[in-house]
Amino acid sequence: MSGATDAAAPENRIAVATQRQLIWWRFKKHKLAVFSAAVVLAFYMVAAFADFLAYAEPFDTQATRSYIPPQPIQWFDAEGNFRPHVFALKGKRDPRTFKLSYAPDPSDPRDLVLFAHGYQYHLFGLIPTDRHLLGLSHGSPQDAIFLLGTDQLGRDLWSRLILATRTSLTIGLVGVAMSLVLGVLLGGLSGLYGGTIDTVIQRVIEVLRSVPTIPLWMGLAAAVPNSWTPQQVYFSITIIISLIGWTELARVVRGRFLALREEDFITAAELAGASRMRIIFKHMVPSFLSHIIAAISLALPAMIISETTLSFLGLGLRPPAISWGVLLQDAQNLQTLGLAPWLLIAALPVIVVILAFNFLGDGLRDAADPYG
């Protein structure tokens, strides 16, 4: 990379730009990828501030709140003044079908309050607080605000969805981190040494890729004992999905190593007597780091799908834990869907985040090699 000392003339901009700048300029051209990056960032912000954005305690069950449809916020009061409020709900049981139906009670309006007090939690797992973005002037929020309705046990879907976002997005990150370690290690060995090691690792990858993964995952996940705590289940599921997910990353790393080995600047470094470690970390890694980042952003959605699928089948995370898959498990059969179609809303964030990651990954992959 040339120094930035003579960067004055604008026409020399491209000639003197650092690789990082070139990648950024190329990435900016891909509008959809930039937009997707913002979406992904927003999702991770939701994950970081999950408890703050939720308004109802996600585990608080109440039989009298079973299957409440989503309720709109009333923005104006009877006099036409701007005053966001919700009505308390009155449940009535149909004498013939025993089905609960709900009707808003206009005589009992409750004002919405920003930064209200609610249930206790620890922000970032550290700071104890009870502030939430939304709350009510009087009465507990889980009895009156139903932005997305409730599930069978009367738990608020919005709050659960927000907390599920945290679980599902972090499980993807942890899973990718693990497959990254495996992929870089094995792919690196494969590309660096070649010969027998390369052949063996390549065959292992071929074998892994020719096995139908979902039955295999199901078998492994079914063996996770019921007595394990949610944390233990979480980590065993991450390990299971990353055990098979590393192959694609290993392929990318190996390919980059093979391509770079032939480059002149590597030969030059070798002739100058640089040690192998120095060559790898000083010369090779910086030039393929961007490729790895692109591969990661394409691997993340696959991880998220795997976790969602396993939990959906009842073999992944289990009910005290909340993830997108666990939420969708409730929407598994037609009877429930006919009764409470809003449970299907949990599918929306899955689709949006996976699309966003795919576009982001596409943009990053194009930008990773800004000289092409």
Place this chain on the structure above:
Amino acid sequence: MLTYLARRLVLALITTWAITVVTFIIMQLPPGDFVDAYVSQSSAMGSSISAAEADAMRQAYGLNQPFYIQYLKWMSFVARGELGLSFEYGRPVTEVIGDRLWLTIILSIGAILVTWGLALPIGIYSAVRQYSFGDYVFTFVGFIGLAIPNFLLALIIMYVGFRYFGLNVGGLFSAEYALAPWSFAKVWDLMEHLPIPVFILALAGTAQLVRIMRANLLDELRRPYVMTARARGLPEYRVILKYPVRAALNPFASTIGYLLPFMVSGSVIISVVLSLPTVGPLLLRSLLSQDMLLGSSIILLLGILTVIGTLLSDMLLMWIDPRIRLGRDT
């Protein structure tokens, strides 16, 4: 050509071996051995099994011997086609699985055929009419297809079918044929039920293949020989179909090997959602109730079938691609 074939065969054997080992490990993972499971199952059903009988069973399966001996014993059973008893159903595993395996195969192969049938023309169209309206539409649909996990797609289609068309899209047979013996009418009934699951299964794979086909064909269309062909006045369809499409087809064909495991995986999931009588729901149930002999047998059978399918697709590839047929290894 022979080296290629030999390499594929050896790889298939290694894969099969790896699958048996993994299956065996899965079978061993739950606490206690399967004789324990059998004993507790029987006592729950009212009949009791004496300790001596249980010991005899352990002896027969070699359960009190080291791990590798247990594995070899189990393999010798499997090699003879004896997959043992399903404790949940109290019947031999082979009998419980029955027709379901074939329906899984039909579903997967059907999905691959549809994937091919759709991806080829769409890929060619998208490449030849690059950046046209149709190209954008297919790209968009493709992205959606890639982004929606197929179980979600199944769920959504099932809901829409039920809510707006009053259809029940689940199952592979109408009620009157579900338990009937095979007949021409039953096959026809199956044909009527197949399209929806097959389409759901094929969508993601199609989206992937269209992208590959489009990229490959675009690369080929820029080659000088295409311009030469055009300059010599060949009709446009010949210019495109004769050489560029054929050249672009090679990497296309090699993806079947990865498509098959993908389809088999997907069929398990969507069968659970749409309650199709394939091995998918059976596998899920057996795993949830820790009926490990049945569960691991299904995993084993699916794995081995996939290996055979991949091997067949490799041979197909050999037939399509003269570079492999004539023995120039890359």
